[in-house]
Amino acid sequence: MAESDTPTPARLLPDAVHRAVKPGTALLRLETVRSREGVLDGAWWPRSRDIAEELPALITALTEHLGPITRVGLDATAWRGIPTRLVIDDRVVHLDSFPVGDDTVLVTRGDNDHFSLLVVPPDTTADAARTAMARAVHADNISEAAQILIATTPG
Helix, strand or coil: CCHHHCCCCCCCCCCHHHCCCCCCCCEEEECCCCCCCCCCCEEEECCCCEHHHHHHHHHHHHHHHHCCEEEEEECHHHCECCCCEEEECCEEEEEEECCCCCCEEEEEECCCEEEEEEECCCCCCHHHHHHHHHHHCCCCCCCCHHHHHHHHCCC
């Protein structure tokens, strides 16, 4: 078999789930292919449902890889105390409440470039979170966020 025939493994961003989690750490995985053909573009594992506490680390991590984030859409029923905007790293990020479900966050870069992230519930075990996050970032993923969580949560 020629070297060019060897399949290249999926290239994912480093996954902090494999290390000890420190407060304020955003546990995030993003799809790294340009096609963005999957249903989801990434996955996020917040440590609580307090959006003002959790969102700054996520936005900082996303900005590092995607550029400035302008809006975040999330489901008001899933988060405590959603403000209309937050200032994160000296930038205003607008928060919109949509009935997207507690398993999804919509992130906007610039004016109209949207990314859909699976939200792994804070009380999920590390093994289940790793599995769900890995499924969400597969380029050919056709499963909705809720389906991934049901399939990867024990019991």
